[in-house]
Amino acid sequence: MNDHPSKTLATFAAQLCFEDIPDAVVRRAEDLFLDWFGSAVAGKGARPVETIERFARAMGPGEGKAEVLVSRRRTTPLFAAMVNAAASHFAEQDDVHNGSVFHPAAVVFPPALAVAQELGRSGKEFLVAVVAGYEVGIRIGEFLGRSHYKVFHTTGTVGTVAAAAATGRLLGLTPEQMLDAFGSAGTQAAGLWEFLRDAADSKQLHTAHAAASGLMAAYLAQDGFTGAKHILEGPQGMAAGMTREADPSRLTDRLGERWALAETSFKFHASCRHTHPAADALLQIVSQHNLTPQDIASVRTLVHQGAIDVLGPVVDPRTVHQAKFSMGTVLGLVAQFHRAGMKEFADHFNDPGIAGFRGKVSMELDEEVDRAYPARWIGKAIVRTVDGREFHGRVDEPKGDPGNTLSRMELEQKVMRLADFSGGATLQEMQLASERIWNLASDRPVGHFLVGG
């Protein structure tokens, strides 16, 4: 079999070693793990998450080696991955890779953690698997491109293969088996944006599905189950069915030299990432000019097409979750509180002042912003005040992006706020988790975090 993009990528994932990965990338993987852990704990008590957890309890075993964080119980890796994936994609605080518009953490960490716990794998082995999952998933997201994202939730679709890569690395798959795992994962790739229109619960189902399907694909491959060898770029593969603009060169872009994981952004606001650039631009204006919401007559946000596609349908949010996809709500919270965190959403998303602010906010396609996207997420906003002044705000990199990242202290504060908000873990437990994660790159087993080991 000749080399081809799917095979090259699968071989990379199967052969990646700890020694191949630069220190800074390992450190960033630890950062992303803590950030993910906070998001997973933040899902506790969320109705869609708890519903999936009840299904896992009804259908899956009541014991095992993998922990379900929100319920502090153990089961088999399939169900732990499923529930933890659902949980970590609820608060809209999990990470995002700009260029691929892909949320890697929610689909990579759940299967990696569950399988590492099942197999007693070391922190180093776990980190290698995580890096494999990120590098694979991000490149496939870039490969499928913007036309894929118009209809498909990339995190759900690409997530299956990213989950298979991480699981497969922990299982020690050969390159051939890894390619089979990609085939079985990619042929289960699914996730449509249609649910946004109804504020339905599908987002957590997408990550649960991706994590579980990808994990299954890798286990099957280990046991000899074969898959399509060109699932990504073949004439009846993912790109053929699910996008109009695939660029196969992206699949193998500087493998082993470029570390896409390190390009991943942390979320600062607790909303859909498409709202962040404009939110930071507005924050700049209201801070500099000391404006209150009442001072503002209108906010024109200048955005990329993807923002219009995803946020456009959300005009009258009826739930906290839907509000996170409402540009007007996010900007209202920022104007009022100078932040749009979990607490601001939960307590104020539908306050009369916020609901009224929505009507002041509009989105317009901006050529420069759209051209830069998705490599860079530029934020532009134009505020007109009730007394007739006009202010222009601009950010070239929103807070949390690699060039404007969160420090380890800011990350610890973020995850403690998340745990505190949901009651998913005590501050002491989060402090202990942080310390363990900052020292993860060792030969000791990853072990358990909230369910005694």
Next chain:
Amino acid sequence: MNDHPSKTLATFAAQLCFEDIPDAVVRRAEDLFLDWFGSAVAGKGARPVETIERFARAMGPGEGKAEVLVSRRRTTPLFAAMVNAAASHFAEQDDVHNGSVFHPAAVVFPPALAVAQELGRSGKEFLVAVVAGYEVGIRIGEFLGRSHYKVFHTTGTVGTVAAAAATGRLLGLTPEQMLDAFGSAGTQAAGLWEFLRDAADSKQLHTAHAAASGLMAAYLAQDGFTGAKHILEGPQGMAAGMTREADPSRLTDRLGERWALAETSFKFHASCRHTHPAADALLQIVSQHNLTPQDIASVRTLVHQGAIDVLGPVVDPRTVHQAKFSMGTVLGLVAQFHRAGMKEFADHFNDPGIAGFRGKVSMELDEEVDRAYPARWIGKAIVRTVDGREFHGRVDEPKGDPGNTLSRMELEQKVMRLADFSGGATLQEMQLASERIWNLASDRPVGHFLVGG
């Protein structure tokens, strides 16, 4: 919420009652159940099926109320549905609905049987759920049309919603919950044809995935988990992402009057359905003119585009399974044995005579055949003999189609051959199963078939 196609279809599935269904349709549902049962038993020992069963054992509970037919054990409905769905799509002997190019049995019966066993539902309730699954799945397959099938395995994609419909009816979902179940199922819809090129194992994974995902969607809906309300026809739904020619009127075509289940065909040859029309046309020629394979210089088959898309890539089959997608192999077996059954494939698919015959067979797009497809699958073949004669064969309805169907005795013989071939059940067990299935329409629980109740 106004009426719209997804809602109308979901309401039909939720409200269907035994009394609504004509007797002839109930009888046909029983026929299809026995036919499915034979296919499920026939999957015993098949490597891809046994691999999925080992995964189910590793990840799922070792006890429950739903039976896994190939391994004669019980577990939760999720895993029984998953494994039985994989098993019943292996032998290529499960049913097909021509107009939708959809194999309903493999994705409808597994979740319906598992959930009926879990909940102790009656034979009548089971049959109602099955009819709901067929009517929903077939109409969605017709809605997505031929351009969907070019890249996507309709049984895998549409199968998620059909499985949700059957499961949801047994769970007694309200119309609103059923619509949620459709949303959660449709957003997990997946299955790409790419695997055919490599003779990979994905086909059984597709039905396993559809059955498990659809079952999960219905259970989640019962517990309040919401889904997109226009998952089929919405601007970011299945049709938007996965086809270029959706016709929403097909979704609600004569609901309650037209019974699509009764249009479903039984398979006579043990090969991909796309080979059957030409196989029957060749059978007509060799029977009428008493030809042996050695008499034949060439066979031109005149086919629809879908046959070329699916069978075209398979030029040199290396496995029995791949041979079932090889027009040349199927026609070689028919010319030699006057049938292409499980046994002929297993023992002879790569005999020198059969392999040599492949080179004599060509496929050509035929305008009449293509225009009639998929409503009618016309078979045409032109044989040229080594002594220069030319014969034209034509069948308007291949054996097993509604107008040329199998009798109950022929069905019993078929499933006994299937059980005998795999060793999945004794002839006595199959006889008992047949008798029970011919008397299924009662208030008694469906019960268990191979694992003592």
